[in-house]
Amino acid sequence: MITRVFHHWERRLASTSTDRVARPFEWGTEWLADEPVPGGDPRAALQSWGEASVRRSDDFYHVEPAGDYALRDGVLTFTSAIHTPHAENNLVRGRYFPDASPKGRRRAVVVLPQWNSDATGHLRLCRLLNRFGISALRLSLPYHDARMPPELARADYIVSSNVGRTVQVCRQAVKDARQAIAWLHAQGYESIGILGTSLGSCLAMLTTAHEPLVKAAALNHISPYFADVVWGGLSTMHVRQTLEGNVTLDELRRMWLPISPLPFLERVRGRGILLVYALYDLTFPVDLSRKLVDAFRRHRIDHQLAVLPCGHYSTGKLPFSVMDGLTLCRFLNRSLEGGSRPASTDT
Numbered sequence: 001m002i003t004r005v006f007h008h009w010e011r012r013l014a015s016t017s018t019d020r021v022a023r024p025f026e027w028g029t030e031w032l033a034d035e036p037v038p039g040g041d042p043r044a045a046l047q048s049w050g051e052a053s054v055r056r057s058d059d060f061y062h063v064e065p066a067g068d069y070a071l072r073d074g075v076l077t078f079t080s081a082i083h084t085p086h087a088e089n090n091l092v093r094g095r096y097f098p099d100a101s102p103k104g105r106r107r108a109v110v111v112l113p114q115w116n117s118d119a120t121g122h123l124r125l126c127r128l129l130n131r132f133g134i135s136a137l138r139l140s141l142p143y144h145d146a147r148m149p150p151e152l153a154r155a156d157y158i159v160s161s162n163v164g165r166t167v168q169v170c171r172q173a174v175k176d177a178r179q180a181i182a183w184l185h186a187q188g189y190e191s192i193g194i195l196g197t198s199l200g201s202c203l204a205m206l207t208t209a210h211e212p213l214v215k216a217a218a219l220n221h222i223s224p225y226f227a228d229v230v231w232g233g234l235s236t237m238h239v240r241q242t243l244e245g246n247v248t249l250d251e252l253r254r255m256w257l258p259i260s261p262l263p264f265l266e267r268v269r270g271r272g273i274l275l276v277y278a279l280y281d282l283t284f285p286v287d288l289s290r291k292l293v294d295a296f297r298r299h300r301i302d303h304q305l306a307v308l309p310c311g312h313y314s315t316g317k318l319p320f321s322v323m324d325g326l327t328l329c330r331f332l333n334r335s336l337e338g339g340s341r342p343a344s345t346d347t
Contacts, residue, residue, distance in 0.1 A: 006280035006311045010234065013313035014283070017116075019153050020238040025246040028164025034082075035060075037164075043247070046163060046255040053258040060258055061210040063175040065182035071096060076137065078179060082172040086149040089142055089157075092176045097126040097136040107336045108135040108189040110180050110207075112173070112200030114221075115235070116155050119145040122197070128325050132333040135189065137180055141200065142172045159199065159230060161242040163255050170203060170226075170259040177207040185213055191336040193217065193272075195328055198284065198312070201276075202226060202261060208271055209264035216272030216335035218328045221281065221312060223288040224262035224295060227252040234282040234312070261292060265299050272335030273303040276327065283312035304331060 027042040035053070038045040053060050066078035076094040083090055099105070109129055113121040119140065126136035140147055143157040158169040177194065184192055193216040196204025201219040208217040223229045230236045231249045243252065257263055275296065277289035296303045306327045310320040 003280060006314065007282060010280065010282045010311040010313050013311075013317075014234050017154075021154070021156065022238045022241045023156060023160055023162070025242045026162040026165070028162040028166070028168075031162070031164040031168040035168075043251065047251055050167075050255045050257040054263045057210065057258065057264070060171065061174055061178070061206070063178045065186070066092075066179045069183050069186075076180070076183065078183070080142070080172055081175045081179060082168065084142075084169070084172070086143075088149050089147045091147070092139065092179070093146055094137045094139045094180055095123065095126065097130055097138070099130045099133055099135045101133045105135070106188070106190045107133065107193075108137065108184045108187075108191075109193040109195050109332055109336075110177055110184070110204075111136055111138040112141065112177060112194065112196040112204050112207075113138070113144075114198035114200055115141075115159055117141070117144060117200075125195070125325055125328070128329050129195075129332070132329050134193075134329075134332060134336065135184075137184060139176060139180055141203070142169045142176065159236065159239060161239055161246075163247070163252070167256060167259055170206075173203045174206045174210065177203065178211045181207075181211055181213050191215055193332045193336050195220065195332065197221060202259065205261040205268070206259065206264065208273075209261075209267035214271060216274075216332055217268065218274040218276070218331050220276045220324065220328060221284045221289070221315070222261070222275050222277055222292045223284050224260065224292040225253050225288070226256045226260045228288050229284055232285050232288070236283075262295060265295060265301055269299075269301050272331070273301070274306065274328070274331040274335075275303055276306045276308065276324070278308040278310050278312055278315055280309075280311040280314075306331075 037049045063081045069078045074096050076096050078092050080090050080092050111122050126138050129136040143155045192213050194204045195218040197220040201221050208214045315324050
């Protein structure tokens with residue numbers, strides 16, 4: 001009974017977005033011009049490239065600190081390491097919430113919000129982190145809010161039926177996060193964490209796997225594979241509509257392997273990791289979330305687990321938003337204390 005209630009609520013909350021567009025299917029190899037993508041049939045080439053990119057992920061996600069960091073009126077800006085055809089998207093923006101306490105001056109968290117978050121998303125969470133004595137830097141994801149070109153009403157270019165563009169823009173988000181972390185480190189922060197929700201959770205996991213400065217990651221809504229969420233999730237039915245018939249799920253999974261958490265589990269060993277999923281989630285289907293948790297267990301990678309008694313969209317509604325926010329902040333408060341990783345538990 002309660003499952004039906006939450007599923008009905010989730011579908012109703014999802015239906016309030018009426019501007020979803022089923023865009024044409026495209027291989028998008030031109031978006032990967034800086035990458036060694038094999039020639040020939042793009043179907044085979046992108047699968048081979050995806051698997052090879054995982055093996056050389058240090059190069060794939062390599063980035064140097066930006067040369068033009070600027071902080072004005074609480075907004076950090078710098079030029080993204082990946083150049084896209086849209087000038088708005090090439091300038092990274094982050095809202096900076098410094099905490100004035102002694103702890104806040106040495107502990108900081110990069111916050112990556114969910115797909116299609118507007119400029120106000122997760123600001124209350126940043127202020128809640130401040131109350132725990134943690135500074136926060138909330139990044140706008142690529143093609144979101146001020147980084148969105150006039151042609152878009154939604155952040156379609158980061159998750160879409162253009163295969164190559166989706167990979168490259170998610171890669172851009174990870175590099176942006178690493179450059180933001182480099183800025184925090186240069187400000188004197190000794191203990192740095194990352195918090196990501198939904199799409200931001202996937203990007204936070206990838207950042208943690210490739211950024212040694214990250215001591216703890218709070219991953220809010222999880223899945224082992226990027227492709228599987230797009231294929232089976234409530235919020236991406238319009239994306240699957242044009243993917244299906246042009247590419248199979250198995251093929252897409254290989255193509256999007258470099259932006260999937262599962263291949264990088266070993267790279268987060270030794271960090272503080274919190275995995276969070278919602279029991280009635282239709283956007284990040286629960287079976288996928290449990291598969292990632294099972295993978296952490298099989299690999300004996302220390303982590304903490306929290307299961308929310310709600311769905312994906314309802315996580316943002318009272319009382320579940322408070323429950324989720326406190327779970328995330330308490331974990332980061334413990335994990336970043338003293339600059340070292342706490343003993344992890346699996347509950």
